[in-house]
Amino acid sequence: MSTSGDSLTFLALILPFLGAAIAPFLTRALGHNAAWVLALIPLYLFFHFAGFVPEVAAGGVVAGGYPWIPSFGVDFSWYLDGLSLTFALLITGIGTFIVLYAGGYLKGHHHQGRFFSFILMFMGAMQGLVAADSFLMLFVFWELTSITSFLLIGFDHSREASRRAAIQALVVTGLGGLALLAGLLVIWNITGATSLSELLATGDALRGSGLYLPALLLVLGGAFTKSAQFPFHFWLPNAMEAPTPVSAYLHSATMVKAGVYLLMRMNPVMGETVYWETILPIFGGVTLLVGALLAVRQTDLKLMLAYTTVASLGLLVMMTGLGFEHAIEAAVLYLIAHSLFKGAMFMVAGLIDHEAGTRDVTKLGGLRKAMPITFAAALLAAISMGGLPPMFGFLAKEEIYYALGFEGGWMTLFTLVALLGNALMFAVGFAVALKPFLGPEVETPKHAHEGPVLLWLGPLFLALTGIAAALLSSQTHALFSSPMASAVAGEPTTVTIGLIPGIGMALLLSVITVILGIVIYRGLGFTRDRIAGTLAAIGWGPDRGFDQAISGIIRLAVAVTRVIQNGRLDTYVTITFVAIAAGLLIPIIFLDGLPSWPTIPMLPFYEWVIIAIAVIGLGVVVLTADRLTAIVSIGIQGFAVALIFLLMGAPDLAFTQFMVETLSVVILALVMTRLKLTQSDHRPLGEKALDISIAGLCGVGITLVLLSVTQVPFDPTLSEFFATYSYAIAHGRNIVNVILVDFRAMDTLGEIAVVMVAGLAILALVRIRVKRTKETTEARR
């Protein structure tokens, strides 16, 4: 591994963020044509990563990195094997066209620069996520994808629906991110690995551990929320509030696949257990069916596609979970195929919306003459989505049936699920690709015509890639599918499926799928009404559940606040001091044991006098009826203590104590004289007794703690260190001050920050009161 290659990959990882920084300025200068310049960034990245393909295809791994926080063993490191590399190529390749597409789609939008910035940031995050080796990097980039996704969904922030969808996506994927963090910590705890490459080398350590199940559930929590598995699927369709380039990029081709990526990444060390092979296929299968059925119900092109994305993600999770060789190969092929055709489909949907002014499938028709190139791209993508030759989607679906069809038994169920899901997706795919273009011409809100090159370039290219990848299937497999499948399976795997299908079970299932798909397509309106009726009968869904959960949390927070922060100062003080007394007394009585009775020291006469002054001062505080007297007496007691410090040889402490006492008296006097409290104490006797006992317990506690502390043998290490080095290192003879401003300057910096913030807070509180009293006095007048 050469150093220049290292620094180039590092540059590749941060380049999108640099691009994000200049995008707004570039857009201001060039308008929407900035897309041509900005698309060079993902294009360059694509070729950078493509340069690794030969090495990885030969079974190698590209790894590198720099130490980040060496003291914690955290590196900024990357690890590119077949899995990450294929992902990186999809992200940068599709990203190139998305940037171009966004240039055309948001042409003239006054925040287009911001949009470019967000989408490049997302690209950087996603690319970092798949390239990351260290857990910390993986987690940071994982969260960055959630945050950039939030920004992109809420891009049109003046609409409430966008804001809600953005927050919903952030909450769901953010919670998943926390689960993932916990999962990574558990994994680190079990294996001691801090990076994926180390983890992959641990073999069975994770599976054999007693903490395997918690680790698995936490990782699944992250993966299922990110990849919109049932019952967390609801955020994905809502995320369609984002502009179409975002839907095409984040919510079909890349980000939502991050969860699948994680599962595939963990498969070699977490897979092939009963839990893995039960949980994943069941959730995946349910997601597949739910997504596909809900897709049929929709009439909005983007929503139809969104739900089929949910279904596809379910299919991917199901296949990954089944985990045997052909299932993995099928998942890999379907993942590549899906990224290509779904990206293209979304861009087509956006193109129709952009040119015709609506994306309601029932209000569209006859666009084939007006938009021939779009129609071609849509048709090609739909053929791939429906799994027909000669597209890459066909290979993926054959492999799925090939994997499922030969197992029998338990697998028959999953075969049926896959069959039904695929048939439904077939119908929806062709509904999106055919209905707007065929039939009689319909009056659309805008007069439709072919979109600009920026808009149709992406979908057409992606659709054509789908053909090319299938026609050159042996090369595709050698370069991408096989290395990726090997990385997922954790052992060398060769994908062999070609365009010429073998006669057998798989082909039969394919034919049944197509026939069933055509039947559903013919009866789409009927099926749609049926599903809509059923859903209306159920009424409740996870989407509404999300709202209920959020409002429940808010109500809980309000209730808790009402109980804890009831606004009564005496309650606060009572609770605080009860806690202090308990904290002081319980450990001493139950853990450490009471200190022995101290020997009364021999003190000179004047020291006894000073102690007596302090005690008398305290007595006056307790007994006096007048507040001012009490305040002054506290001051007297404090001064007496300060004198004792002085006599015991702590001038700095005494000095500070004098000043603190002076200021306390001044400030207390200022506060107390203004509070307009009645002179006499009118608490009932019971309350007085309670307060006295709490105060007494606190006092006893402090005394006992101090006695215990003085009875522990004194360890002079630190004192000696400071005494020796105070002048030698820090050029100061006043040890106290040297500790404050040099040896422990970091603590002091924190403390002065606290002093200032506390001052600001007090100032604000005092100001609020002043204002209110003024208002009330004016109101009284």
Place this chain on the structure above:
Amino acid sequence: MNTVIFRTAAPYIAALMVIFSIFVLLRGHNEPGGGFIGGLMGASAFAIYGIACGVSSVRRALYLHPMTWSAIGLFLGAAAGVMSVFFGVPFLTGLWAPPEIFGIEVELSSILLFDIGVYLVVLGAITSIALALEEREED
């Protein structure tokens, strides 16, 4: 508290206290004293001045809002720490540059700057609280 004697003497007492607080701040490195104690003394000086002659004259004397002085102090403290970046040593490491002025060695250091920061933070925060409370007295 508004006796003539107090009102006449307070400005002089306050001025002396401020001068003494700066003295305490500067000697702090080798003798008892330092930024924290100095700041408390300065704050007491302004509090006394405020009680005697009114808050508005203290505010005039301070020129900036006391919280601004506090912020300047925090900035100086942080800046004293950041200076170490330019010398390739860890954050807040003490840096010393003792130039000789008129034949006397003056111990300039980032530590001194930091201590001045502490002084200003304490002075500003306490003074602003005291002044705010005194202002209420005048309502």
